[in-house]
Amino acid sequence: MERRLERIDRGIKARASGVFALSSWREMLYLSAPRLIPALGFLLLPLVLDNYWQKVLLSMAVFALLAISWDILAQTGMISLGQGLFFGLGAYCSGILNHSLGLHPLLAVPVAAILGGVISTVVLLPVLRLRGVYFSMVTLIIPLMLIRIIEATKIFGGTEGLSGIAPLPSKWVELYFILSVLLAALFGFRRMLSSDYGLVLKAIKDNDLSVINAGINIYWYKAQALFIAGSLGALCGAFMTHVYMFVGMPVFALDYSILPIAAAVVGGPGTLAGATLGAAILVPLSEILRGIGGLRIVFYGYFLVVFIVVLPEGIFHYIERKYHQFDRWVEVE
Amino acid sequence: MFFGTIIYALFNTAILAITALGFNLTFGISGIANFSYGAMYILAAYVSWMLVHLLGLPFWLSVFVSIAITMVLGALIYRFVLLRVRGQVLSEVIATFGIGLGTLELFQYLGFVGFEYTLPVFIDDSFMIGDTVVDWQRLLITIVAGMLVAGLWVFTHHTRLGLAFRGIAQDESTALTLGIDSDLMGMLSVSMGCGLAALASLLIIPLGSISPSEGYDVLIKALAVCIIGGLGSTGGLIVASFIVGFAERFTDAYVGSQWTMIVSLAAILIVLVVKPSGLFGRQKELAERI
């Protein structure tokens, strides 16, 4: 007896075009639950967690944001291997703004985010003219080179870094600041990517010549995507500077480049929600695995390879499908 | 001092060229950017070290064995990872990057760091040119680099396999219709790239000691040379090696060693602004062909 898996959409009409025919609370809940659960979850979790896990939550939010930033770039066809560049630029900008100019952290963070976004866009602007791996290559080596430059020239505190940077007002401000940024970025950029503007960005990845042929300056759009992603990454760096009250060479380290990629790939590229989910899985997991220390990056590295080969769609696509469709085995004649 | 700087700049050029050669070869043939290149470089050195110190093999034999092991590993990576994600740039980049990072950090974790991790030089001797001390190892590297570049040129222009490589590089689907197996070529390209990384490693590492962080340095150098010269172009690779090689040594000698990395970074940024696809890059022209 032959069988095959039949997939059937759950019965809410016209879901595809964003027009809903709702007839009951149940259906309302069905549609809103995927949005409400993460939103409420992130807002309520800090209240029930202890000090240690609050820190983990904070770091999860930062990595989720970095993964979202990576995913926005990947959606536009730019594969960054150096989220550490954005993170590091933001961290140093905010550190210098606070250390040298005495800017208040709550002001320094957004300013550093914009500044970091501008610098990374300007630095990477020439690479936008090229397709494919050039972007990956350049984003990979620039942060690694910056580490060595800071080390050798002793600028910005050199190997010592800049310490004594002002913290954010309280741990609650810290937590709710980054969590609300995460929620805003997640839902905001998800909406952006599903709008026609987002469609243009995705189309650049799909077929850039065809987008040019529609009279659209793809370099301008790529630069915009780069600025958005760069600012988001810089915001994370700027924020962490004030959490650690320190900024130094480690901000350009590969940790900040590899973990966001791992999160986005495990969660599922292309949805942003996948990136967040990936971070929500990997960051606590790596806390649990803290005992193995340096082996974590080894683990991420190989884990990434397995995932990209075996399950390139990521976990989120799977969950999404299960949520919107149910499947059953049917007999085939 | 000036004369000595020139000699050492030449050596530096040869080291850069031989470092970048494998990465460039793989990309030139199959369009795969092998981000695990630095890891293969370090892996070959450790394998050789272990063969010498744990199995007591003579160094020259360990060189052949470790190059062979690295090549097989490259072939396996292609066969079991890259083949499955062929053509998807995102997956190719992430897969090789993951392998490279995982391997380098594994060595780091296993604690393969320290002064005892060194490889012997082939000829432990030096001589004087004027008032500059020249060691045979660096001279050997320069000679091998020259021979490899010349050999690769002959290989790609005058042998069947080399011509097949160039065919794949120019148009994969046309090459397929002519009976060239592009999967086999891809596998060979990655394998040979890894083999060249191993060769470079076993020539250069004896000048210092083995450490995982060297793997990142090698990747930086190889990428820098390829970006400046233009990916996949051997002529570009040589010119870029000269530019970076001389610029580094001369800043080192006359400005200060802390500026060498800035000079490389500046060179990359300037080249990217002036000619994004590198000095000899063909990327732009390919995009023009519709």
Next chain:
Amino acid sequence: MAEGPILKVDRLYKHFGGVQAITELSFELAEGELLGLIGPNGSGKTTAVNLISGFVKPSRGAIIYRGRDITGLAPYAVVRLGIARTFQMVKPFYQLPAYKNMIIPLYSPRVKQMIGGRYGDRDAVALDLLEEVGFERDSQVAYKSASVLPQGYLKRLELAKAIALKPDLLILDELFSGLSLAEVASIVPVIEKLRKEGKTIIMIEHRLKELFRIADRVVVLNYGMKIAEGKPEQVMETEEVKKAYLGVEV
């Protein structure tokens, strides 16, 4: 509208490495004309189109559009002036459904400038345009992913994407190749309608029979050079064209 040609190609040269693709190509195009660009394979037709649309920069020579020199202008800037083209090898966005493919040109600055704003409901406009080129509205074919559409529909999608840009000059690169007779017959009225709207059209074609029915004038290329120009029937009578097409040794 100013008198004079809408497009003037003036002694254009292009070589790729050592290969001379276009040699001293000149022709003019009057407003509302339908010009056929024909020639054997490899005669430089597509290169000529790439040069006009800005995808390839000429080695020498000039392209004048409505009295303005557009030589060396970026392709997207050329489109904004009102020159739209299709690709011989169709270039849809395979990840998107057919009607979402239309959103990209509808989002174009060219469209914004032509209608003085953005369309409110771009999806609806997209479906209308697709229906015009033969995506039957009741068949749901417009909602299918571009990756599963047959060649005939992909070609029509390519045409619809160009029409969506509201061009003054439309360049169709081998629109008919790979299509069945019936499919060609169904697209010809679309082109005739565009002509009635006053659009100027350049068609590159191998299907001479179909082309000659609608073309006002043809230019024949061989080895990158113009070897004949004139009314379709007359051109085919010249010695050189016969040689080029029938392969008679010179």
